[in-house]
Structures are given as C-alpha cells and as structure tokens.
Amino acid sequence: MTPPIRPSRPRPSDEPARQESLRTRNLELVFRQILGAAQPISRTELAAVTGLTRPTITRIVEELLAGRLITEAGRTHDGRAGRPRVALTLSRKGPAGLGLDIRSDGLAACVVDLTGTVRHLAFAPAAYADRGAADVLADVADMARAAIEAIGSEDLTVVTATLAVPGAVDHGLIRSAPALGWRNVDAGALLRSTADPLDLPMAVDNEANLAALGELYAGSDTLDSFIYVSGGLGIGAGIVLNGRLMRGARGWGGELGHVTVHPDGKPCSCGSRGCLQTYASVQAILGDEPVRPGVTPDAAVTARAESSDPVMLAALDSAGRALGIALSDAINVLDIDTVLLGGSFALLSSWLLANAKAEIAQRVLSADWAPVTVRPAVLGPDAAVIGAALVSIDQIRRHPAVWLMKETIQAAT
Missing domain, CATH: 3.30.420.40 (ATPase, nucleotide binding domain)
Incomplete structure (x- = not known):
C-alpha cells in the first residue's frame, strides 16, 4: 500500500472565531489543527493551541468523530501530569x-x-x-x-x-x-x-x-517551487511557486509542449512549427516506427533504447536537447531551481537527463552559481x-x- 501523502498546508487564520458563523469556523479551526499535527493530538492539546474551551472542544470532536473525519488513535502522554489522554488523528474511513x-x-x-x-x-x-x-x-x-x-x-x-x-x-x-x-x-x-x-x-x-499538486503534497516541506514536466501524448508543465500552483490569467498556463525550440522546424498539431512536442513527445520519439499490438508506446521506446537501437537512441538524444532548450527559457523567466520529470519522462529520464542538463547548464543565466536540479518525479507516471x-x-x-x-x-x- 502506498504510504500517506502529507495533507496540504493549512493556510487560513488559526485564531478562534468570535463573530457570526462561530460554530463552523471553530469546527474548521479544530479540524485544521488535527490535519496539520505531526502526530495524534489530544483534546487537551487542542484546547491549548486553539484557545477554545474544553466543552467546545468536546462538542466539536464528537461531531468530527460522528462524521468519520477523525478517529481515536489510542492514548498519548502530552507532557502533562496525570493519566494518558486519548489521541485524535485523521480517519482512514x-x-x-x-x-x-x-x-x-x-x-x-x-x-x-x-x-x-x-x-x-x-x-x-x-x-x-x-x-x-x-x-x-x-x-x-x-x-x-x-x-x-x-x-x-x-x-x-x-x-x-x-x-x-x-x-x-x-x-x-x-x-x-x-x-x-x-x-x-x-x-x-x-x-x-x-x-x-x-x-x-x-x-x-x-x-x-494535477501532477504538480500531487508532487507538492508528496514532497518535503522545502520543495515549494518547481516545474513539473509531464511527457506523454503531449507535453505540459505544472508550475509551483512558493507552494502555490500557477495557472495563469485564464488557467491555461504551463503549455511547455508548445514552446518553440526550432522556429522553422516540424509542423505541430497546434498549427505552429518547431514546438517542443514535435521533438520530445513519446510519439515524436517513436517516429514512424509501428508499435506491436498490446505494447504501450512507453514500453516500445524503452525496449528499443535498452537494446541500444541507434535510431531510438538518436531520437532520445534529440528529445533531451529540445527539452533542455524549452526548460532553459522557463527557468530564465521564472527563476526556479528544481525540475521534476513526470509521466513518460519519468520512465525515460535515464536517456533524457544528460542532454537536458547540458542545455540548461549552457543556457540558464544563473546556472554557474545556482545549479538547477533536474530529476524524475517522486510519484513517477502516477503523479x-x-x-x-x-x-x-x-x-x-x-x-x-x-x-x-x-x-x-x-x-x-
């Protein structure tokens, strides 16, 4: 079973509500404390960190238990004298x-x-x-x-x-x-x-x-700014800055696959020419080579690369260079120091990384004193x-x- 992915960081104010919607706001305050706690937390600790009275905490906890949002997780010593207290944590039901x-x-x-x-x-x-x-x-x-x-x-x-x-x-x-x-x-x-x-x-x-958000939830607390690049049918990017996903003015940001890497290059399905997608998508890497029935495109590329097929290795080299060119432009604009390769790129990263990194090292203005990390995504193709x-x-x-x-x-x- 896949281990838990940390919940999103609580952002609203954690001060007790003292105006209308008091009941709802205090319930959400208590729940956020349980959600963000590094370990199960007791009712006594909840009262201490929220400033709410013990009867209020008791009522809210009972509501959360009845709604199957939290569960009792045994007993804990919370640093106070007396008997161990019942600890509370998120419910897995x-x-x-x-x-x-x-x-x-x-x-x-x-x-x-x-x-x-x-x-x-x-x-x-x-x-x-x-x-x-x-x-x-x-x-x-x-x-x-x-x-x-x-x-x-x-x-x-x-x-x-x-x-x-x-x-x-x-x-x-x-x-x-x-x-x-x-x-x-x-x-x-x-x-x-x-x-x-x-x-x-x-x-x-x-x-x-969505993959970028998955990686944000799965990553460490220090991973809060990165470009997630998804390779597959097309090529897209999820951009996270300071823990928040950048969607653009209309929600259409991150179309890295349609960044131009060769102005007079191959025609793209979008109507332009020389887009990254025409050089680095899985279909572009495969070229005109037919895929046997029952074999996925990713598996076909991997099998040919592992057998040292010179045509496939050349296509992967070209894809890695094109990817590095497009990423360099994005990094120069956004000043981001981490790139995660996901989707099909996570599976093909061992053939793409060297050329992508070489282009970034050459083209990113700050690369000499602030190296950029490029690595496979933690969640791989499932991000x-x-x-x-x-x-x-x-x-x-x-x-x-x-x-x-x-x-x-x-x-x-």
Missing part, C-alpha cells in the same frame, strides 16, 4: 477522493482517503487513434466504477472525482487536447451520459497541473492520477463543515 487520468499509455484510476493514503491504484492500457471522446470516456467511466467497487468493503465513500486530461481546460470544458484530437469536449457531461452514468460530482483539469484524487478531497479538508452537513442530510433521508 469515511470520505475519499477519486482520481482518473488519460495518459499516453492508457487510463488510470486512484482512490485516496482523507489521510492522503492511496487505497486503490489501477491501470488499463488504451489506444486513442480513431476513437472519439465519448468512446474513450466510456472506458474512463468503467475504470471509475471498478475503483469505487474495489474500495466498497473498506468503509470508504468516494465523494468527488477529478479527471486529468492532456490539454487546456476552461471551467471543466476541454478546450483543446491536440494529442487526443479533442476540441470543446464537455467530459463531465459525457461521463454522466454513458450507458451506466457516473453519478458523482466531477471536475476536469490539466494533467500536468497526475494521485494528484487528481488528492484534489478531490481537498475541499473536505478545507471545509469539513460542508461534509458534515451532507452526512447529516443523508442520514435523515
């Missing part, structure tokens, strides 16, 4: 988030509980040539239902789902996913209109953004689907009172 991902070599589904622990992770090979969005999304819905069924016996309730797609997303509408051949696709509506509709609140986001699942429970972590209200309504009906 109750609400869960579902992540879904359309990536270069297939479809993935992931369920994450409130602690950030991955409870289910599944992958199914898939090809997209000559397939419409409705057909592909029907397979995604099947993956989602299988994931929900798989965790059904673990006392978990999937409350929302987030779909990661390789393209620009505008308020849930996939405006453009060139690698899939999709334009203006309402993925949520299609998922709800399948033969067996997926009856869940559904969000859709760019896969590189986007795990990030999607984590995003799906983020609203519960931020607004536990809303979840408790829904639980109360459902219990009453």
Whole structure:
C-alpha cells in the first residue's frame, strides 16, 4: 500500500472565531489543527493551541468523530501530569477522493482517503487513434466504477472525482487536447451520459497541473517551487511557486509542449512549427516506427533504447536537447531551481537527463552559481492520477463543515 501523502498546508487564520458563523469556523479551526499535527493530538492539546474551551472542544470532536473525519488513535502522554489522554488523528474511513487520468499509455484510476493514503491504484492500457471522446470516456467511466467497487468493503465513500486530461481546460470544458484530437469536449457531461452514468460530482483539469499538486503534497516541506514536466501524448508543465500552483490569467498556463525550440522546424498539431512536442513527445520519439499490438508506446521506446537501437537512441538524444532548450527559457523567466520529470519522462529520464542538463547548464543565466536540479518525479507516471484524487478531497479538508452537513442530510433521508 502506498504510504500517506502529507495533507496540504493549512493556510487560513488559526485564531478562534468570535463573530457570526462561530460554530463552523471553530469546527474548521479544530479540524485544521488535527490535519496539520505531526502526530495524534489530544483534546487537551487542542484546547491549548486553539484557545477554545474544553466543552467546545468536546462538542466539536464528537461531531468530527460522528462524521468519520477523525478517529481515536489510542492514548498519548502530552507532557502533562496525570493519566494518558486519548489521541485524535485523521480517519482512514469515511470520505475519499477519486482520481482518473488519460495518459499516453492508457487510463488510470486512484482512490485516496482523507489521510492522503492511496487505497486503490489501477491501470488499463488504451489506444486513442480513431476513437472519439465519448468512446474513450466510456472506458474512463468503467475504470471509475471498478475503483469505487474495489474500495466498497473498506468503509470508504468516494465523494468527488477529478479527471486529468492532456490539454487546456476552461471551467471543466476541454478546450483543446491536440494529442487526443479533442476540441470543446464537455467530459463531465459525457461521463454522466454513458450507458451506466457516473453519478458523482466531477471536475476536469490539466494533467500536468494535477501532477504538480500531487508532487507538492508528496514532497518535503522545502520543495515549494518547481516545474513539473509531464511527457506523454503531449507535453505540459505544472508550475509551483512558493507552494502555490500557477495557472495563469485564464488557467491555461504551463503549455511547455508548445514552446518553440526550432522556429522553422516540424509542423505541430497546434498549427505552429518547431514546438517542443514535435521533438520530445513519446510519439515524436517513436517516429514512424509501428508499435506491436498490446505494447504501450512507453514500453516500445524503452525496449528499443535498452537494446541500444541507434535510431531510438538518436531520437532520445534529440528529445533531451529540445527539452533542455524549452526548460532553459522557463527557468530564465521564472527563476526556479528544481525540475521534476513526470509521466513518460519519468520512465525515460535515464536517456533524457544528460542532454537536458547540458542545455540548461549552457543556457540558464544563473546556472554557474545556482545549479538547477533536474530529476524524475517522486510519484513517477502516477503523479497526475494521485494528484487528481488528492484534489478531490481537498475541499473536505478545507471545509469539513460542508461534509458534515451532507452526512447529516443523508442520514435523515
């Protein structure tokens, strides 16, 4: 089982509320303390750090326990005299988030509980040539239902789902996913209109953004500014600055695959020429070489590279150089010192890193005195689907009172 991924950092004020919505704000205050605690915390400690009275703490804790957001985790000594006190921590039962991902070599589904622990992770090979969005999304819905069924016996309730797609997303509408051949696709509506509709609140986001969030949650406290580069059907980037994802003015930032690396280069599906994607995507690396049935594009590239195929090694060398050129421009503009290679690039990093680093060392202005770290992402190809699942429970972590209200309504009906 995948170890827990640390929760997002609590950001709202941790002062007791003394105005309207007092009950909700104090409940969220207590929950944030439990969420952010490095170890299980007692009621006495909660009263001390929040300034709330013991009866208020008792009432709030009982609500959180009844709503399956927290659980009692044995007894602890909290430095005070007397008997050990009952410790409280996040519950591994109750609400869960579902992540879904359309990536270069297939479809993935992931369920994450409130602690950030991955409870289910599944992958199914898939090809997209000559397939419409409705057909592909029907397979995604099947993956989602299988994931929900798989965790059904673990006392978990999937409350929302987030779909990661390789393209620009505008308020849930996939405006453009060139690698899939999709334009203006309402993925949520299609998922709800399948033969067996997926009856869940559904969000859709760019896969590189979701992967960057997954890496942010999984990384150390010192990793708060980085570029996550996702390679696969296309090439995208998630940019994190000071612990926050940069989306751009309209949410379409990070399209690294369409940064020009050769102005008079190959034509790109976006309508321009010489884009990074035309030199470093998995399909560009494969070229015209056919892939045997049942073999994923990533596996085909890896097999040929490991057999020292000179054509494949040359294509990987070219991809690494093109990637380094594009990254150098981004690093010079953003002043970021860490690059994480994810998606297919995580699998192919041993062939891409040397040339990418060489271009960065040559082209980044500050490279001589402030070297840039380029390495595979911690979560590898699963970063986007795990990030999607984590995003799906983020609203519960931020607004536990809303979840408790829904639980109360459902219990009453």
